[in-house]
Amino acid sequence: MTNHRKNLLQELEELRGTKIICYIGADRQSISTRVAPDIIPVFYKHLVSLGPVKKLDLFLFTKGGDVLTALRLVDLIYEFTDQFSILVPYKAYSAGTLIALGASEIVMNRTGELSPIDPNVTSIFNPQDPLNSTARLPVSVEDIYSFFSVTKNLGIVNEEAMVQVFLRLLDSVQPLAIGSxxxxxxxxKDVAKKLLIRHLDTNFEEQKINDIVEKLTKKYFSHNYLIGRKEALESLKLPIIYSSGLLESKIWSLYETYEAYLDLDKPYSPELSADQDGHFMVSCGVIESLHLADEYIFKGVLEKDSSDTIRNVNILEQGWLRMDGDVQTKSRQW
Structure with a gap:
């Protein structure tokens, strides 16, 4: 961790009166890090290092990932604190939004964004991509839901007609894909409810929980819909805290250090960072607390022909790596 980022993190902890763990998953073109089970042991080490604390913040930037990992991470965090908050400088999509649902408060900058949590499934049973014979088209809940909504709006409501509509759907999408x-x-839906129950009382707020889950899984018409803090507070009734003034400035400044370090706003081209032998190394994810740092590292080599034209990019190694001393400063070198 650079001294500048360490100072910003320490200042933010003092301002919030909490301990903070930062989780940044790069979403660069051609290289990214998703919420996945391998983050759990990394987070565990950071949580053990911090020890049980009264309040804990997660500084989060991610485009999403594994649903069950989101639940597991929140459960793990609550083993070390009773008051868990999320800091959202910018993107906390899909599984990132699920993680936020488990927090007792969600602190959002004006640039902060959540997203729907509806599934978008791609499997071997999905329709074939007409432009790529080896690829499958994703199928989303919105697609299926909208298909039947259109038929009802056209007045097709009797049972026999609906059966015919369903059979036509099966001409394009296999039954197993719909089942999946x-x-x-x-x-x-089950995971979202379990996360909300972490801080909402089901005896008094069961309808609120159901409304939040229903909206996030079905009421938005695109998985790419972006939910700002005003909508998250007023429409979804989530426990949103508006960051402002010095707090908003510190949150954004900390995010900018990660944006610059991981080149979040730039596509990745391994040929531009490879050495003369074609070896490259790039960091595309960070989990940091004040005294520990881990990065998700890709190591690879460019395969070239006799004319020095790149034929293939081979990934030799990838995974979370503890950064100690000067190792972090070498993360873009072989």
């Missing part, structure tokens, strides 16, 4: 999508949909 529905199972994922039920899983996400």
């Amino acid at each position: 999508l529905y199972r994922s949909y039920l899983l996400i």
Whole structure:
């Protein structure tokens, strides 16, 4: 961790009166890090290092990932604190939004964004991509839901007609693909409810919990819909805290250090960072607390022909790596 980022993190901890863990998953073109099970042991080491604390903040930037990892991470965090908050400088999409649902407060900058949590499933049973014979088209809940909504709006409501509509759907989408999508949909709803129950009383707020889950899984018409803090507070009724003044400035400044370090706003081209032998190394994710730092590292080599034209990019190693001393400063070198 650079001294500048360490100072910003320390100042933010003092301003918030909490301990903070930062989780940044790069979303660069051609290289990214998703919420996945391998973050759990990394987070555990940071949480053990911090020890049980009264309040803990997670500084979060991610475009999403594994649903069950989101639940597991929140459960793990609550083993070390009773008051868990999320800091959202910018993107906390999909599984990132699920993680936020488990927090008792969500501190959002004006640039902060959440997203729907509806499943978008791609499997071997999905329709084939007409532009790529080896690829499958994703199927989303919105697609299936909207398909049947259109038929009802056209007045097709009797049972026999609906059966024919369903059979036409099966001409394009295999039954197993629809089954997989529905199972994922039920899983996400269940996970979202479990996360909200962490800080909402089901005896008094069961309807609120159901409304939040229903909106996030079905009421938005695109998985790419972006939810700002005003909508998250007023429409979804989430426990949103508006950051402002010095707090907003510190949150954004800390985010900018990660944006610059990981080149979040730039596509990645391994040929530009490779050495003369074609070896390259790049960091595309960070989990940091004040005294510990881990990065997700890709190591690879460019395969070239006799004319020095790149034929292939081979990834030799990837995973989370503890950064100590000067190692971090070498993360873009072989």
